[in-house]
Amino acid sequence: MFIRTESFKDFLHFYPIVSIIIGLQIGLWLISWIVPPIGEIIYDYGVGMNLKISTGEYWRFITPIFLHSQHGTGHILFNSFALVLFAPALEQMLGKAKFISTYLFTGVIANILTYIAEPSPFYTHVGASGAIFGLFGLYLFMILFEKRLIDPQNAKLVTIIIVISLIMTFIRPGINIAGHLFGFIGGFALGPLLLKNVQPFSPWRNQRRTKESNDIGFDPNRWNKKRYRIKPYIRPIIISIFVILVILGLLSSLL
Numbered sequence: 001m002f003i004r005t006e007s008f009k010d011f012l013h014f015y016p017i018v019s020i021i022i023g024l025q026i027g028l029w030l031i032s033w034i035v036p037p038i039g040e041i042i043y044d045y046g047v048g049m050n051l052k053i054s055t056g057e058y059w060r061f062i063t064p065i066f067l068h069s070q071h072g073t074g075h076i077l078f079n080s081f082a083l084v085l086f087a088p089a090l091e092q093m094l095g096k097a098k099f100i101s102t103y104l105f106t107g108v109i110a111n112i113l114t115y116i117a118e119p120s121p122f123y124t125h126v127g128a129s130g131a132i133f134g135l136f137g138l139y140l141f142m143i144l145f146e147k148r149l150i151d152p153q154n155a156k157l158v159t160i161i162i163v164i165s166l167i168m169t170f171i172r173p174g175i176n177i178a179g180h181l182f183g184f185i186g187g188f189a190l191g192p193l194l195l196k197n198v199q200p201f202s203p204w205r206n207q208r209r210t211k212e213s214n215d216i217g218f219d220p221n222r223w224n225k226k227r228y229r230i231k232p233y234i235r236p237i238i239i240s241i242f243v244i245l246v247i248l249g250l251l252s253s254l255l
Contacts, residue, residue: 001089001154001201014206015088017100022083025066025076025128032070039070043126048111051121061115065107067126079128086135086158089201093149094194102190106134110176110183117178125176130183136162137187138194146195 004011012019032039046063053060068076091099110130114123140162143155150158169180 001150002085002157004084004088005203006206010206011088015091017096017103018083018087018091021066021087021103021128022080025068026080028066029068029070029076036070043067043070046126048114048125050115050118050123053115054121061108061111062104064111064126065104065128065131068128069126072127075127075129079132082132082135082161083128086132086139086161090135090138092205093198093201098194102134102138102187102194103131105190106137106183106186107131109186110134110179113182114176114178117182125179127176127179129176130179133165133180133183134187134190136165137184137189138191139187140184141188141191142195145191146198149195149198149200 006014028039028042031042046060046067048060048064068079087099087103090102094102107128107130110133111125114125114130136158139150139158142149143159147155166180166184169175169177
């Protein structure tokens with residue numbers, strides 16, 4: 001479920017919405033590095049700022065979802081890694097339309113409630129974290145009430161990541177705590193509506209689509225062979241990468 005064995009080309013083919021989201025947020029972040037004047041214009045028109053929102057610039061409930069600070073290297077890496085790891089399964093399970101609707105809904109709800117919870121007119125925020133925590137909330141509902149959709153090993157893995165992410169929400173400086181929590185709650189609340197008739201994630205669906213489109217046979221045990229060969233290393237690798245990204249985020253905020 002969270003093991004990414006696809007090639008880059010296959011990842012783009014199987015998960016186009018996730019690919020577009022990741023490409024967009026990384027692209028906008030890179031622009032701020034490569035062409036700072038353009039990056040500053042994009043940031044100024046897209047950042048979530050309470051003062052600007054109060055004057056009617058309501059697009060700022062949406063645009064911060066795709067923006068990251070030029071100096072937030074750990075932030076963009078953490079969010080992009082989380083999307084690569086956890087979003088593909090949901091895109092397949094929910095379908096493209098429901099997935100992008102869920103992602104945007106949780107992100108926007110997080111930003112709206114942040115606007116309400118943070119009264120300072122000069123409060124600003126950017127980042128996909130609210131929407132990503134919305135996905136985490138959906139996974140938590142799955143773990144608690146729709147166990148048929150996730151096996152015990154993946155349930156333990158995502159639970160560990162959720163706990164780490166929530167802890168870091170409160171101890172890392174400069175975090176939009178309200179956005180994280182409201183996004184998480186929003187995703188959890190959508191669980192009963194989105195997951196009732198959903199089928200579990202299956203790598204075989206991707207393989208069948210590849211065969212149908214290319215008319216090329218494949219070894220039906222190929223994916224399982226790869227999976228069990230690397231399976232013992234997946235959880236420690238994923239957790240280690242998250243810890244490294246958290247440390248990088250902390251260092252970047254202190255330097």
